[in-house]
Amino acid sequence: MQLLKERILQDGKVIDNRILKVDNFLNHQLDINLFNEMGKEFKKRFASKNVTKILTIEASGIAIACITAQYFNVPVVFAKKHEAGNLSKDVYVSEVYSFTKDRNYLIRVDKRFLNPSDKVLVIDDFLAQGNAVCGLLDIIQAAGAEIAGVGIVIEKGFQKGREVILKKYPVQIESLAVIEGFKDGNIVFA
């Protein structure tokens, strides 16, 4: 998606030739106009899938999931990372390994919010190692629902997330920008 790539080049910061920081429009300050353009693009790419629900994971996936949901006219469900007192005990659970934090954490979705008749589109802001997305897909499968696809804002193409997902779930993965790597502090798109 050209508009997104231009924005990444304009505002993204590469740290240590390794980390891409896009916190001024994607995951701390949020440019809602850009999010709307991304939502339209996801709708275009998954138009034929008869999506009935969008599933994401807290916290930074919620924003793009909600804006995107408007174009599909469906509700959003977000998986919870943190045990909350008021969360039902009747939940789908999946264990996710976080590379950034080097520990496992549990994600949970109340069983009432995913049904076998659902066609679920997973939306998230980043795809790197693929663990969070796999956790979400495990939950969709546990619910007996159909996976409509996976929509990602920025994919780190030099990490193995896509491969990890496709090995387990042969689904349509659409990333609006795929980064192949960094060269001399610059971003190289695939």
Next chain:
Amino acid sequence: MQLLKERILQDGKVIDNRILKVDNFLNHQLDINLFNEMGKEFKKRFASKNVTKILTIEASGIAIACITAQYFNVPVVFAKKHEAGNLSKDVYVSEVYSFTKDRNYLIRVDKRFLNPSDKVLVIDDFLAQGNAVCGLLDIIQAAGAEIAGVGIVIEKGFQKGREVILKKYPVQIESLAVIEGFKDGNIVFA
């Protein structure tokens, strides 16, 4: 807001005559159509404030903040609750006491995202004890920005949040539904 009150009566669950559970449309599964109606209502109530930015707190505030931002045509900034490796060190910090978890936690906003020229509307899903909102207002004040107001989806009118906020910051607080209490397991609106 009538539509919201009807939805709370229809789908809200009162637990132990004390806790209101609205996770099937507000904070786990999200009814984006309803969120749009709430966003329009916030715009109506703060139309004269020349809002330049919406500030909320992760995770469940993000959804309503993003949908609402579309009606003001402004970016959203969300305060982070969890120390992240890629968060800048140059942040506004405020300490918030959580009654539900009985502990203090820090919320952080990168200094680049709030400026003295900003008129900031705080949006959150719940108002109970008022600590999270006060933490956000502290951060707006530290940035030298103007507080445009506070927009809340559901206020627990029987708790002291509104009083706590107004004592420290005499700002406009608009809650779309104010719950006065629970009687025999039923919800009583103010």
